[in-house]
Amino acid sequence: MSISDKFSSFCSNLRMSDNIVSNVRMRYHSITKRLNKDFRSIDNDYLNSLYVGSYGRGTAIHVSDIDILYILPWDYYTKYNSYRQNGQSALLQSIKGSLEKTYWNTEIGGDGQVVKVSFSDDVVFEVVPCFECSDGSFCYPNTNDGGYWEMTNPKTEINTINAWNNITNGNLKRLCRMIREWKYNCNVPMGGLLIDTFAYKFLKDWEYNDKSFLYYDWMTRDFFKYLSEQNDNQSYWLAVGSGQYIYPKGKFTAKAKSAYNNALEAIEKEDKGYSYIANDYWRAIYGTKF
Numbered sequence: 001m002s003i004s005d006k007f008s009s010f011c012s013n014l015r016m017s018d019n020i021v022s023n024v025r026m027r028y029h030s031i032t033k034r035l036n037k038d039f040r041s042i043d044n045d046y047l048n049s050l051y052v053g054s055y056g057r058g059t060a061i062h063v064s065d066i067d068i069l070y071i072l073p074w075d076y077y078t079k080y081n082s083y084r085q086n087g088q089s090a091l092l093q094s095i096k097g098s099l100e101k102t103y104w105n106t107e108i109g110g111d112g113q114v115v116k117v118s119f120s121d122d123v124v125f126e127v128v129p130c131f132e133c134s135d136g137s138f139c140y141p142n143t144n145d146g147g148y149w150e151m152t153n154p155k156t157e158i159n160t161i162n163a164w165n166n167i168t169n170g171n172l173k174r175l176c177r178m179i180r181e182w183k184y185n186c187n188v189p190m191g192g193l194l195i196d197t198f199a200y201k202f203l204k205d206w207e208y209n210d211k212s213f214l215y216y217d218w219m220t221r222d223f224f225k226y227l228s229e230q231n232d233n234q235s236y237w238l239a240v241g242s243g244q245y246i247y248p249k250g251k252f253t254a255k256a257k258s259a260y261n262n263a264l265e266a267i268e269k270e271d272k273g274y275s276y277i278a279n280d281y282w283r284a285i286y287g288t289k290f
Contacts, residue, residue, distance in 0.1 A: 003213070004213040006290070007217070013290075014180075015062065016062050016064075020123060024055070027117075027123075028049065028051070028066070029045035029046060031049070031070075031099065031125065031127060032044070032047070032070070035095070035127075039076065040073065048072075049070050050154070052068065052152075053126070053193075054067070054176075054192040055067060057173075057196060058162070058165070059161065059173050059192065059195075059196050061181060064180070065123075067114075068125065068127055068128070069128050069129075069154070070095070070128070070130065071132050071138070083147075085147070086146055088142060089110070089147055095115045096115045099115060099117060106119060110143070112144055113140060114126040115129075128140050129141065133151075135153075152244065153242040153244065154242070156241040157193070158241070161173070161196060161241065164203065167209075168209045171210070171219070172200060172203050175199045175202075176196045182259060182287075184287070185286060186255050186285075188252050188255050189248075190250075193240075194248070197237060197240040197246060198237075200240040201240075202222075202223050221267060224256050224259040227252070227256035227260075228253050228256040228259075232248075232251040232252070232253045235247070236248070262281045262282075265278075266285075
């Protein structure tokens with residue numbers, strides 16, 4: 001197989017199956033309908049919900065959770081903000097109780113900022129109740145440390161990723177997915193938004209950012225070189241689009257350096273015609289989906 005064929009096949013392998021995507025869509029509408037009925041007294045399965053996270057940005061892979069925001073009327077903010085103690089926790093419990101009416105036989109739990117709905121096919125929905133502000137950002141609850149409110153602006157992240165994915169001939173989202181697979185294969189402590197942010201920053205300046213799969217061996221090599229040169233001790237990064245703070249989950253540059261070295265070996269073996277040996281180096285980076 002050519003480099004182009006190898007990476008084209010790899011990128012296809014990273015996507016969720018059509019069956020999973022269909023189930024995600026069905027559950028998204030079912031969750032939305034339940035919450036709309038209980039919190040807005042309307043019979044509607046698509047208003048007031050929004051895909052966010054990696055699924056919303058289009059950078060999810062086969063193992064990604066599904067994050068959705070459910071937008072509540074501001075009256076509920078007034079109600080739960082007036083609680084003397086952790087109204088944020090009470091809000092999550094209210095969302096949990098609503099979803100249990102539909103998914104009475106499914107594992108549902110509140111966890112910090114989200115209500116998790118864990119389905120038997122290992123797909124997990126993380127539902128975040130929130131309130132939309134006039135600037136398009138959202139206020140959402142955090143139950144930790146006695147409870148408080150946080151802000152997020154996922155629409156700007158989604159819009160920026162979509163725009164630059166078009167500019168880069170689809171390469172941005174594919175790179176984001178590839179790096180997620182490296183994360184899972186090599187147990188790298190990085191969150192999805194940080195991965196997408198690094199991929200975006202790298203491709204903005206990479207001279208071949210609109211080329212085809214034929215350049216994906218070089219893209220792999222050059223991205224991991226870029227990532228290995230980041231500062232492991234940096235306290236935060238600014239997210240693509242929104243500029244919100246992203247705090248590190250751990251150190252990642254050593255594993256990026258190892259991936260860079262494996263990419264160098266793979267490219268050298270490909271150039272010498274040792275394609276099967278090269279595949280071993282690619283799989284050391286990306287695992288068995290390659």
